[in-house]
Every structure is written in C-alpha cells, then in structure tokens.
Amino acid sequence: xTVRPSTDEMGAPSSLRTLPRTRAKYAAAGKFPNYFxxxxxxxxxIAGVLAYEGDRAINPQVPxx
Numbered sequence: 001x002t003v004r005p006s007t008d009e010m011g012a013p014s015s016l017r018t019l020p021r022t023r024a025k026y027a028a029a030g031k032f033p034n035y036f037x038x039x040x041x042x043x044x045x046i047a048g049v050l051a052y053e054g055d056r057a058i059n060p061q062v063p064x065x
Contacts, residue, residue: 004046005023005049006021006023006024027048028059
C-alpha cells in the first residue's frame with residue numbers, strides 16, 4: 001500500500017464523480033507510540049511530504065537546522 005497525493009489524472013468511482021474534490025494537505029508528524037508492542041512497518045516516502053535519512057524520518061519541506 002502506498003499514499004500518493006491526488007492528481008487531476010486520477011479517476012474516481014462513477015458514484016463520486018459529481019461531488020467536489022479537495023486535495024488533502026499532507027504533513028509529516030512525529031513518532032507514534034507503539035503501545036501494543038506490535039510489528040510496525042514504516043510508511044514509504046511521499047514526495048514533498050516524508051523522506052528518510054537512514055532510519056530518521058524527515059519532512060523535506062522543512063530546512064534542516
């Protein structure tokens with residue numbers, strides 16, 4: 001599974017085509033605690049939203065200090 005921001009070329013089910021579409025505003029967030037100690041895979045990079053430097057998640061829109 002992957003998350004990709006929508007584009008005008010992406011289709012929609014016929015039952016939803018007449019409804020207005022609004023693009024989501026994606027933003028990277030901090031770590032999410034694993035309260036249940038289950039195996040969690042990391043989210044794949046999302047262009048302009050989420051990237052990785054080694055094992056560290058970064059927001060490519062925010063300049064490094």
